Amino acid sequence: MRSRSTRNRHAQWQIADRAARLLAEGSEQELAVACRRAALQLGNHDPSSWPDQALLEQALSQYRALFDDEHPQRLQELRQAALAMMGQLQGLSPLLSGDVLSGVAGEHACIELLAEAEDEKRAAILLTNLGLPFEWRQGGRFLSLAFEAYGQQFHLSLLPRGEWLKASQRRNEHGQRLTASSSQLAALLEEVSAA
Numbered sequence: 001m002r003s004r005s006t007r008n009r010h011a012q013w014q015i016a017d018r019a020a021r022l023l024a025e026g027s028e029q030e031l032a033v034a035c036r037r038a039a040l041q042l043g044n045h046d047p048s049s050w051p052d053q054a055l056l057e058q059a060l061s062q063y064r065a066l067f068d069d070e071h072p073q074r075l076q077e078l079r080q081a082a083l084a085m086m087g088q089l090q091g092l093s094p095l096l097s098g099d100v101l102s103g104v105a106g107e108h109a110c111i112e113l114l115a116e117a118e119d120e121k122r123a124a125i126l127l128t129n130l131g132l133p134f135e136w137r138q139g140g141r142f143l144s145l146a147f148e149a150y151g152q153q154f155h156l157s158l159l160p161r162g163e164w165l166k167a168s169q170r171r172n173e174h175g176q177r178l179t180a181s182s183s184q185l186a187a188l189l190e191e192v193s194a195a
Helices: 004-024 031-041 053-067 071-088 120-129 161-169 182-194
Strands: 095-097 110-116 134-137 142-149 152-159
Touching: 004 031, 004 053, 031 053, 031 182, 071 095, 071 110, 071 142, 071 152, 071 182, 095 161, 110 161, 120 152, 152 161
Parallel strands: 110 152
Antiparallel strands: 095 110, 134 142, 142 152
């Protein structure tokens, strides 16, 4: 008989695998939603036994490595668009975060940037001067701007300096950075191109 922790780990992998398929096939766009849907499809109604984000990302990466030959090229294109936009927004000290940085971004991913902006008007003026129409969004704790550039969707969250500094240092449980500056992103692009 398997121990409870072994059964729990097995259930987490089953949910993560099902969620990865939902995400890769485009049925869902967000990890948390895909996880919940996969768990319910498998008859698991106990959120405490569901996989964490790291396991979901690992399963999605493995799924894409096996079944999606075009994913590496799409990911490079998203990261190159992010780097180009970060160059345009350098006065706001932009950081890349989210699925594009972690490598699990899907075909229709939105590029998530964090900007240091005590004054929201400064960001709005910068985008206006770049000729980029945008929409204001208020979701969560911070104001953000949504816009399109380089053929990609962008979401620019405007953070006060203290929050931006915290975000710039954030790491996951495996010690991997959760944000990247333009120089860090450029190094990542070079590293992937050399491989």
